[in-house]
Amino acid sequence: MAAFLSIRPAHAAIHHAALVIQHASGSVITRCVAFAEDQITGLQLVERSGVQYDAQNFGSIGSAMCQLDREPSSVPSGCFGSGPYWQYFHRRGAAWQASAFGASSSILHDGDMDGWHYAAGAGQVPGNAAFVSVCTAPPPPAASATQVAHAPNHATPVPTATPAPSTSLEALAPSDSPLPNAVLTSTGPPQQPPKAIALGPWLALGSMAILLLGLGAVNLRRRGP
């Protein structure tokens, strides 16, 4: 029933999230990741950015980042070691806010930005960065679902730490020799159909609620024992 009642948008939106990684040396790398889904996790952002990483799952708390962009040079025992560690932040307005969850449990939507900082001691936020400085303006309205469907099914990571990628659809197309300064780092699974606005579940939920309310009215009229 849901399939019959679902309404698909004419075109799929490309969403963007930014990633800022600050090493202990102070060097910063940024990435802009495009994705077709409504949301991705912080770990997916790192994964799709193409930056090397090693994460360890801590169950319901989420994943902790043990190694990012080859720092530290070897993964410490127990993931964190005893010195500096990768601290995880979300950009909220004009400030960084420590994440309450691990990267695999935090959710990013279009326009969100995550920051990682390799430092000792809590609350060592990365340097200031704005979303627009990492990701340029959103794609033009001409971006259609058909065009997105032709995008490659593999990530095209940028080998260097160069910010300001292009968001044009050409950048999403496969390229044998991607230009480091012009290629969008990665996209979501291109074959995934655009998200449907399904009315079926809402109708089913409403019908169930009405049926139960009706049943309650019937039972209310009956005298209790």
Added chain:
Amino acid sequence: MIRHPLAWGVWATAVLAAAFIDRNPYLQGLLLLVVVNAFLPYRGRRRVGTWKLALALALVPVLFSVALSRFGQHVLFTLPAIPIIGGRWTLDAVAFGASTGLALLLTVAVFAVVQTTVRSADVVAILPRPLYRAGTTVALALAFAPKTLAAFQSIREARQLRGQRTGWRSVPALLLPLLLTTLERALQYGESLDARGFGSGRRSRYRPLRWTAPDLLVLIASLAALVAIAVLPGVPYNPYLELVPRVPNPDQLLAVGLLAVPAVTASLSRMDHAPHHA
């Protein structure tokens, strides 16, 4: 009407599983309707206090969560740096507390339904023989607390009728008659058990508890719902990650619908007006 304790036990387990496994507020709202519907055909005046307690319990997590949690992205307001309560008060924390409170409300509501519909004598009757004596003792002990409370109220009312004080200062004067009443009741229980030949051999029943069609229907529907909830769990609701809950999928709605079978059978069957006494 459904009477078998096992049917109600499986139903209660399935409702609690549905309420706690993913804690989707939409599902919890539907479950609350289901539980209220299951309660309505058996309702009486005695359970009003239970529902008040349930509502109070549902509010406590909301207050604690919003006052103590500083996480979340949807800030309602920010208090100055006051110890414990200072900082950002977020809508996410309200939603988390409400979800927890709703689960508590459902728990109390389910037990209120079970307490209203199931006779302790029926529960004891279906116990395996080795557990019969222990079960009877536990049932008597559990029944003792509310009866003692009722006796306390009776003594208090009797004192009020005589124009005596009823405040906390009168508690010592209430304890002695309460103790005597309780001891007298214990003796009555003992004599009653003795008169019925408790512990002398296999117990016979004047009116054996049998499975009826509605009992079986509820049992099967509840087991099916339990399997559906366990095998096809939804995405757990976490307002800190996503404030607006997802609409439940048809499998979850079907499982909740199966749990409404007691209410449906009660609305279709003729009312048994014979009072049940445990």
